[in-house]
Amino acid sequence: MLVDLRSDTVTKPSVGMLKAISSAKLGDDVFEEDPTIIKLEAMVAEMLGKESSLFFPSGTMANQVAIKTLSSPPGELICDKNSHVYLYESGGIAFNSGLSVKLLDGELGKVTAESVSAAINEDHVYLPESQIVSIENTHNRGGGSIYSMEELDSIVGVLKDTGIRFHLDGARLFNAVTESDYSASEFSRPFDTVSVCLSKGLGAPVGSVLAGSAANIRKARKLRKVMGGGMRQVGILGAACIYALENNIEKLKDDHIRAKHIAEAILNCSMIKSTLPVETNIIVAELKEGLKPDDILSKLRENNILSFAFGKNAIRMVTHLDLTDEMADHVSKVVRNL
Ligand SMILES: *Cc1c(COP(=O)(O)O)cnc(C)c1O
Secondary structure, three states, rough: EEEEOOOOOOOOOHHHHHHHHHOOOOOOOOOOOOHHHHHHHHHHHHHHOOOEEEEEOHHHHHHHHHHHHHHHOEEEEEEOOHHHHHOOOOOOOHHHOEEEEEOOEEEEOOOOHHHHHHHHHHHHOOOEEEEEEEEEEEEOOOOOEEOOHHHHHHHHHHHOOOOOOEEEOHHHHOHHHOOOOOOOHHHHHOEEEEEOOOOOOOOOOOOEEEEEEEEHHHHHHHHHHOOOOOOOOHHHHHHHHHHHHOOOOOHHHHHHHHHHHHHHHHHOOOEEEEOOOOOOOOOEEEEEEOOOHHHHHHHHHOOEOOEEEEEOOOOEOOOOOOOHHHHHHHHHHHHHHO
16 A cells, blocks of 8 residues: 555546536537537536636646736736746746746745735836746645635735736645635635646546636637637547546545644654645645755655655645545654654
8 A cells, every 4th residue: 555645636536427428519619619628617617616627637738828918018017936837937027928926924824914915015216027826725835725705805915906816726625614614605706716626636647727707718829719718629638637526625624624633643753843824725844953854755665655755854745535544544654753
């Protein structure tokens, strides 16, 4: 038994999902004739309370196209220093959109209205025009932290009447929804564009969706094409994503419960100093002084557990759909005894 906690992207399509894929109705999606993709895009637009949505092969492409859709260089994007759009998209903000980035020092990855307000440039010939604020909910490097609606509303208050656009990297938005009183559409309301991943906790093999106004999504469709992301009978992936939305959202709760159990156990591990608060399915555990991630990763590997180094003195574990209670118990037992 191998327990892979490196990411919630490691899941394989279930039997039910494979059946949905094999019976998908298909057409040419560059001609906008794939009925399964049309259905998926309508479904996600509805769930996120937006006019329109567009399927993407990755969350990175969805975010990058969103940023390009909402900006016109020269200009600047404002985000937390640990944002996926900045840290893990290979410099795409500069490469694709010609923007500079102003980084904020968020708390568990979350930025405040005050810090956003202070980061907005005044209209001056020297200064890049502030064009986009991008946030992440849940926040990956923040340990799966969730924004409250009050926090989002106060950022919206700062952006009101500035013309600055607001993008949500909602790769794990449904994890946030699962642990809060708000629906996906309520959480999406403040934003011009919202990206969601179906290939993370929801278990599809491939796929992200970007939602927004009809005009922005029309523009995004062209930008997706210019990046080589126009796909043909892509309903085979769309069918997996529809299956994921219909069957797997409610299972995120189990991922969160298992993450809490593992986190409790890991606090008893002699190599671990502390963890970030575990709000959803991500456990970020800081090592005791003098230890390196490899010291614990190699011990975990000896026990058939895969995890990830997270910087120089922490590891990350992510729970997901393919993790059973038996596997989670194995992890808890092993870490308690390290
Ligand atoms: C995974 C992830 C993405 C998108 O990643 P892809 O691998 O390109 O699909 C974007 N944002 C966050 C926060 C993520 O965790």
